[in-house]
Amino acid sequence: MIENLFQQKILIFFLVYLFLTSHINALDFKTYGFIQQESSIYINGDGKHNQDNYNTSLFGKGTFISYLQEGDAKFTISAIGRFDQNDDELRYLDFQKFKYEYYFDDIALKIGNEIVFWGVNETFNIVDIINQSNLAEDIAGTKKLGQPMASISYSQDYGIFDIYLMPYFRERPFSGKEGRPRLLFEVDKNSITYESSAKKRKMDFALRYSAVIEDLDIGLSHFYGNNRTPVLSPNPLTLKFDSHYPILSQTGVDIQATKGPWLYKLESVSAKDGSERHLSTAGGIEYTYYGIRNTQSDLGVIVEYAFDDRNNNPFNNEGVIGLRWSLNDIKSSSLLAGYLFDIRGNSNRFQAEFEQRVKDDLKLFVDVSLNGSIDNTDFTYQFKEDSSLTLKLAKYF
């Protein structure tokens, strides 16, 4: 299920390369991964679009890393896949990483699929732009697709420069008809337009400078290419969403200050999306109480706020209060809970994730997502009926 010819060519090239080099070097490699069974119950019953109130899904991830040329080079494959009972859009295989890297003294070269994360925030990752989000997986957009690229890193004492060339664009996946939560209409894969005449083949470009200056971790970045977020407009003929990908030119900054148990975070972008320019800023603080009540457990409190000067942006005035409780026990039990809310009070959502190792190679996850009182004009209103409880059991290899 390799998405396109470009990736296929890379795949063949590297398999041949690997075959050739494996005769010269003793193949030094490692593999690891997991397979996870997930079951969800939607506590409001059947969905607005008659989706099932129960869903089961199988998810897996496998990583293969081979060290070549006495450690100066590395070849990595990391693939994820899912087979979902109800949602067609959640039956996929994605090469998150499929890359070859070579290291010189100050310079690193990389070609292939990669996941690149920029930024410091827990919730509002506004600077992060390289990888497409898989919205079928998660409406918050934290799950990504591998991005084909060639990149160069140049590192010096005063920081590191990264240049990325991205020759192939990946369209955003959305939940399908039976998916939950899903948008009001399906997103029509046959009706996609681009501002760029090169469409998917537009050569996207990004540059980043990052440095550590004592307590500060800073990043400055610029991106020019197809916006990862399409403009969706309902088509009255098909009753589906048409999508349009404008060209995005975005300059961003991200800073974290680490002062003892306090973390201070700030991300900001100025972006020209199509013809409009906007400013978006998000930041917050995180404080951790260590060894609460004379136990080994830690409690972290996270507060973040996001502002966007576009009125139509669903996250133009949002806050989140979160708690992270780590028991630091033998089972690595932890709980992350967050309450997201619109400052004007139009919507709120509660999310919690609990995890605990039940055996050496077996881990249990319990996720709860509750959609609270929602104004029917708010973007998240359409997910109102999709509160859920999910149990996941992962077996590691």
Added chain:
Amino acid sequence: MKIFSFLFILILTFNFSSFAETDDERGLKIAKEAYESTRGYIDSTSEQLMILIDPKGNEVIRKISGKNLENMDPDDGDKSLIFFNKPKDVEGTVMLSHTHVNDDDDQWLYLPALGRVKRISSSNKSGAFMGSEISFEDFSGLDYRKYDWKYLGEENYEGEMCYKLESYPKYENSGYTKRIGLTDELLRARKIEYYDRKGDLLKTIYFEDHKLYNDAIWFADTFRVVNHQNDNSTIYKWENRQLNIGLNKKDFEKSSLMRLAD
């Protein structure tokens, strides 16, 4: 002549007896010599195995591998990389630490599930390391600069004469108020008792399997940790430890975490 030799011996005795230095000075001197005897490793790699044992005798295994880089700056700490291997769900996670003597360390964590490097708070050097009875603070427990010292005398331990030293952490976020340890005549730590923030005996670390590396440096290849409050214990073993192997200094920077991980 007899008078002269007597005087000579008297002078010698005065010079080297406790009259010439206080117990604090003597303690500091031994701790400093002991610490300095572990220096000069330049860099190192090792595999580390932890066996976590609960009071019922149930065992759980943890595996990591590590790289260390010695910091020649007399006022600063070493740098370390920890690659987590077991339990399998943490495979691929890497932690980079730039340690500081009496201040919070700088720490970054590479989390493979998120493909993200996070700068983390390190005010909690005294927390349980991977659910074990050892804490991050204990790994640099022989660094004399982190404590005030007091010499308590000599004590016989497993048939050998040892110096008994009491130490008090200078670091404000230390998990301990006091330690009492035994250091043998080869300046190797043999055991240290740790007292918690309330002043109660918390745990004892027994340093075992001492091995002379590169004909110069003694390292204990086993730490046996017994927690006296919850009756858990941890056996922490170093395997395939190699010193002075010419690691790249740049590996110990944040920008290398992704490259070293996956």
